[in-house]
Amino acid sequence: MEKFKSRKPRKYTGTYRPKKEGLEKASGRALYLDDIIRKGKDQNLLFAKMLRCPYPHARIKSIDTTDAEKLPGVKTILTYDDPEVTAFKPSNASWTGLDTRHYESMDWPMYMDRLVLPDTGVWVGDIVGAAVAAESYDIAEKALKLLKIEWEVLPFVLDPEKAMQPDAPVIHPEINPEGNVHPGGGWAGPDVFMDRGDVDKAFAEADEITEVTSKHHNADHAVLDTRGCCVHWEGDRLICWTNLYQGDQARMFLANMFELPVNKVRVCIPWVGGSFGRGNTGDQPFLILTALLARRTGRPVKYKHTRREDFHDTRNALTWTIKMGAKKDGAITAMYFYGIANSGAYADSTMAALKHIPGIEMGECQQAHIPNLRMEGYVVYTNIIPGSCMRGIGNAQVNLAIGLAVDVMAEKLKMDPLELVIKNFGHEWEPLPNESLKACLYGGAKKIGWKDRHGPGETKGVKKRGMGFSFNMGWHSSWQEVARGHVQLGIKLNPDLSLILEAPMVETGVGSNSCAVFACAESLDFLNIKPEDIHWISTVDTDTGYKDMVQTDSAVSFLHAELMPKGAARLKQDLLVICAGYLDTTADKIDIENAVVFFKDDPEKRQKVKDILWDNDIAPVLVTVSEIMPGEKTGIPYIATFADVEVDTETGKVDIIKLVVVNDCGTVMFAPGAEGQQIGGQCMGIGETLTEEIIYDDATGVPLNFNWIDYKIPTMADFPTIEPVLLEVWKGAGEYGACGLGESTTTCTARAVANAIYNATGVRMDEIPFKPEKVLSALSEAAQ
C-alpha cells in the first residue's frame, strides 16, 4: 500500500518503524497486572470478591454472614452497614476528569451518585452489599454464596422514555427525588444548552426540511485485560497496583476517600491490555473496597473482574433527533438537535456525552457556520449497565444522526452529500470551505470510487452494493489540552549516552510511548541518540512525583513529544557547561554535534561527549520539563470514513467490502501506529454497527450476553479491506502541531455503513446494530 507523505520529513517521527516495545510484547515478556500479582509469587496474597446485585433494582434488608465467615480460608467480610464503609463519602465513576484537582473543585463535577458499598443495587451486576477477602477466588466466591441475604426487590425500568414517565420507579432519589431525569442547571448547564439565531424563523423560511432520528446503543469496550487492582499497606502507606489507566487520578481518589496525605498513596500501573476509555477515570469503588480489605487483613489483596464482571460500563446509549432546514442552493440555515441519553444506573460522563462534545466541541466548531442552531437534551437514569466514555464521549452517537441528516437533505436537494458538507461545515476560526474537510472528503471519495456511486437501491439482484460516508471534526489539538495543566517529563542521560526517559503514561496499546521516544531521539540528534538508545519507563509509579498523562485521550500521541525540543535544549546547555568546565573554557565557545564537543573557533579541537562524562563523575545528567500545552486557537482538523457494502436481501446479512478511513492529523507522529488506529478502530466500529449488542430480558432486567460467545466482537474473518489514509493539511500549535486520532477512527463507521446500506437497498435503517433479522424486517416493511 501507499506510504503517507509527510509535509516535513523528520528523522524518526512520521516514519514507518517498529513499535518501541514490539519485541517485548511479541515475545510475551511484557508484564501485565496478572503476570506481576500472582499467588505463585506471593504466598501471602488474598483474593477479593464483591457481591453483584442479581436484580435490576433491589435493596438489601439484611445480610447474615455467619455461615460465610465459618468457611475455611475466608479472612474477612465487609458489609454495607459496616461503620468504616458508611463513613466514605459518595462519589461517582468520573470523579476526577483529566485534572488532578480536589473533590470539591473539579472541572466537571458530575453527580455523586455512587456509594462505595451501597445497600441498594440499581442494575444487574452492581457491586452491592458485601465484599470478601479469602485465600482464593473460589473460596471468596463460595463465601458470597453462603451469605443469607434478604432482598427487597424494587420495580425497575430499562427504557429511557419509560423512565421519564411520572409513574416510573425513581432510581436515584438522592439526585432527583421527583424522577429519573438528571437535574440540569449549575455545572450541567441548561436543558436547551445552545440556542443561537432564530431557529423557528429559519425553519419557517427554509426551502427544505428534514427530520431524522438515530439511536446508538451500549456497545462495550470489551477489553482483554479485565480491570483489577492489588492493594497492600506499608504501615500507613497505601500501595496500589492496578490496570486502570490513570495513576495520578487513582492516587488522588484513594487519598481523598481515605483522607490520607497524597504522598501516603502510591499507585503503580504496568503495561495495560487495552482501555478505550473504560472506567474513566481513576475512581472505582473496587479500589476502595480492596484497600479496606487489605487494611483489615494486613495482607495484600487482589481483585480482578471476571470476563462477565468486566461488562461494567459501556458507550452511552443516546438517541438524537435532528431537524435540518436548508435553502435550495444547499445552504443549511437551521439545525435543531434533541437528545435523550440513557445513562443507565449511574451518571458517569453521560452529561458530557450529551452536551459537552455535541455542544461545545461541535456546535461551536463543526457547526459554527450554521446560523441558527438549537440543542436540547436530557439524561435519564435507567436500571441498565452504566454508560461511560468509549473511544470518545458522545462523538459516535451524534455523528450517527448528523451524517444521516446530511444524507437525507442532500437527496432532497439533489446534491452530492460531499458538496453539501463542504458548503456548510468547518470551524469558527476560518471561512468556508474548510481545507482539511475538503481534503478528507475528496481523498476518501477517490479511494472508494465515489464517482461511480449509483442512486439509492438502483442495483438489481439479490445482493446489492452501495456506498456511504460520514465525516466529523477530529479530536484533541493542543489548545484543547490546556485544561490538563502541566505535562511533565524527565530526561536522564547516562555517561555512555544511553538514556532513560520518564514520560509517564499508562501504555494501553495506543503507541504514545513510541511517539515520545521518537520525538526524544530526533530532538537529541546532536548526541546521535537513536530510539533504541532510549529506555522508556513503562510502569507508571506515582512515587516518582511525575504526573502521568492520562490515556483518556489520544492527545497523548503528542503531549510529551511537544516538550522534547525544550528538554533537548536544556540538556544541551547543561552538557555545554559540564564540557566547558572540563575543557577549561566557557559554554558559549563550544558546541556539540554528533555526540562530539568542539570549539566553535577551532573545530579540530574536539572530544567525545561520552569520554568527558565518563571521566567526570557527574553523570547522569538530569533535565525535567513541566509545561502547559500552547493555547493558540488553531481549530481542529477533520476525519471521514467511506464504506462500500453489500447487502444480501434474502438473508439480511450486511457485508462490508471496504472501508476507507481518512484522518487529517496535523502531523503524523508514528505512522504504523496511526494507521493501526485507523484500521484497529474498525474492530469496534464494525462490531457496534453489525454484531455487538447487549441484550436484556425485558421481563427480569437481566442482561443475557455478558460473555464473548454471545457478545460478538469482530474476528479476522469479519474484517473487510480497510484502507487507512493519513493527511497533514491542518496544523496545530507547537513543534509538531498534531492532534489525536484514536477516538475519531470509530466515530464515523456506523453512519458510513448505514448510508451505504441505504444506497444499496433504498431503505433507511437507523437503529444499529444492523443484524440480519433487523435488515430483513426493514426490507420487508419497505416492500409492503
Add this chain to the structure above:
Amino acid sequence: MDKIRMKVNGEWAEFDLTIDFQSSDSLAYVLKEKMGLTGLKVACDEGACGACTIIKDGRAVLSCMLLAVEADGCEIQTIEGLATDDPVVKAFADQCEPGYGTAMQCGYCTPGFVMASKALLNEIPNPTDEQITEKLSGNLCRCGTYPAVRRAVLKAAALKTNQ
C-alpha cells in the same frame, strides 16, 4: 492419578495433585501460577478469545479450556519456549509495513496470536490468506490489528523459508 508430568519447553516438570493443583485447575493455571510462565494471558477463561493459546503436542490449544490433568504426558510449548529471534516473534515485533499498522497494540492477545501462528506455520509452511483467516479467527484482538497480524504471519513464513 496423584501426579502429572509434562514436558514444558523441553524440560519435564512434575506436579502433585492437591499440593500443587486441584483436579479442577486448568492447564493455564498450572503454567502461569505454578511455573511462572506468564506469557499466556487468561482474558475470558471460557475459550472465546484465544489469549491463552499454547502448543500441546504440536497443535494450538486453549490452555484455559484444558484441565491440567489432560496435559499429563504431553509436550507443551509456551511463548517462553520460543527464541527472541524466532521468525514469528520477530515478524510480529517488526511489522510496520505501510497500510497495515503494527501487529500488536496493547499486546494482551499477542502471545496467543504468536503461538497460534507458530502452530499454523508448523502445519502449513506457506499459508494462503484464507488459511491464515481460518486458523487465526479463534483469536480476538480488540485493538483490531488483524490485517497487520496477517502480514506478520506471511512475513514469518517467508523468513522461515529463507532460514
